[in-house]
Amino acid sequence: MILTTAQTNTGVRRKGWKTTGWQGITVQTPPDWSLVGYGGDAKSGNVRVDNGAATGSALGLEVRWSQVKGKITDADLERRLEPFFKAVAKGARKQKGLAKTETRVLTDDRFPERDAVRAFGWRADRKAVGRLWHCTECGRLCIAQVVGSAGGDFTGTANDVLASLECHSSEAGWRTWALYDLLTQVPTDYALKGPPQLMNIYLQLNFQRGQSLDTLSVEQWSVANVQLRGAYLDEWYRSKNGVLEPTLRYEPGEAAAHGHPALELIGRRGGLHYWAGQAAGQVMKLHRPATHFAAVLWECPESNKITLVQSLSRSPQPDLVREIVERTPCH
Ligand SMILES: [Zn+2]
Ligand SMILES: [Zn+2]
Incomplete structure (x- = not known):
């Protein structure tokens, strides 16, 4: 045969x-x-x-x-x-x-x-x-x-x-996204939004919850030591965050992720930048703008990676970000 x-x-x-x-x-x-x-x-x-x-x-x-x-x-x-x-x-x-x-x-x-x-x-x-x-x-x-x-x-x-193929998660409400060395889990009501960035040293997955303005992203950088060049995570985050940074007001706090110290940022998005652009139109359309911001980022020396999970949402959801961090192993 x-x-x-x-x-x-x-x-x-x-x-x-x-x-x-x-x-x-x-x-x-x-x-x-x-x-x-x-x-x-x-x-x-x-x-x-x-x-x-x-x-x-x-x-x-x-x-x-x-x-x-x-x-x-x-x-x-x-x-x-x-x-x-x-x-x-x-x-x-x-x-x-x-x-x-x-x-x-x-x-x-x-x-x-x-x-x-x-x-x-x-x-x-x-x-x-x-x-x-x-x-x-x-x-x-x-x-x-x-x-x-x-x-x-x-x-x-x-x-x-x-x-080994499975067509749905064994855990209701959560979906596994895994490619290259990144593995994460995101609630099923968040769908992939736009093409992911898949580069040698950088992976980014963006998600959107239904038709709402709630978004989530999971990002991972390889060669963390080269990325950071001795900088603290918060400095590095600010320098990486580009256009979003001037619109954010947040308090950094200490957290932990997979045995590593992590930086947790919780706050609001606002400022002229945001209201003058995107949000004004959204308010007109009676879409509640996603003004609540939460993020956790950490460096993993074992895998030499930096991982960042962040959320912009209509209501505060730091717990969701923490839960995704738990579901995003680094080493
Ligand atoms: Zn199935
Ligand atoms: Zn690790």
């Missing part, structure tokens, strides 16, 4: 594997895999994680999801695989080759909320091992496949990656 979907999934979480979390999807992958692409939102979107290798040893996971209404049966899943397999066959013909495809029902007792699950595999110029399922908890239909070279032997890895 050329395809490998018949192998049982162990669901083993391999030591040293890392978590990627995106729009409610979480997955464990080998440590050299990282997020390389994403699109859409929590309702309909995709994410891609791969090992960044050149063609021959390239190996990666693609996940797509979409919200579907009503009940989904196994026959529905099979029907949805047809156009997918057709596309694989078409791609193979272009390469003057043949595609082999295979699918079967999969039972996975660990996820009773999945009312229909199929395993599938295909082989053409490349090879894939995948899963398709519908989840009654998050209402999404998810298709996930690990794709690698046709001659590669990656079935064990692929099955462990696929078995």
Whole structure:
């Protein structure tokens, strides 16, 4: 048999594997895999994680999801695989080759909320091992496949990656966001806002609560020692904060995060800057402006990182910021 979907999934979480979390999807992958692409939102979107290798040893996971209404049966899943397999066959013909495809029902007792699950595999110029399922908890239909070279032997890895996939958090109300070395959890009513900044030494995720003006951000800087150059965290924060800084009035306080001393800032946003610009328009539109500010930042010498969680909201919420800090491990 050329395809490998018949192998049982162990669901083993391999030591040293890392978590990627995106729009409610979480997955464990080998440590050299990282997020390389994403699109859409929590309702309909995709994410891609791969090992960044050149063609021959390239190996990666693609996940797509979409919200579907009503009940989904196994026959529905099979029907949805047809156009997918057709596309694989078409791609193979272009390469003057043949595609082999295979699918079967999969039972996975660990996820009773999945009312229909199929395993599938295909082989053409490349090879894939995948899963398709519908989840009654998050209402999404998810298709996930690990794709690698046709001659590669990656079935064990692929099955462990696929078995680790979860489409919603096991803890109601919280969603895990994890990429590269950053892992954080944010309430589910906050959606990702705008494209994240994903740089070698700087990661930034911005969130917005529904249609309100409440926003949250989680930021992480690598090479903290170079960032700080001996400066205190509060000085560094002020110098980094750019346009926001002149609009803020806050009291710095001492806090702790993951065993490190942390700086907590609680206050208000106001001042000419803010009222003359954005907020005046918002008041006209009867949107309550987000004038309450709370932030916690800390340096982690073990990982040489600085992490900053901040919130602008309509009512004070320092507790929410502290809770997110708790859920953002640094070392
Ligand atoms: Zn789900
Ligand atoms: Zn730390």
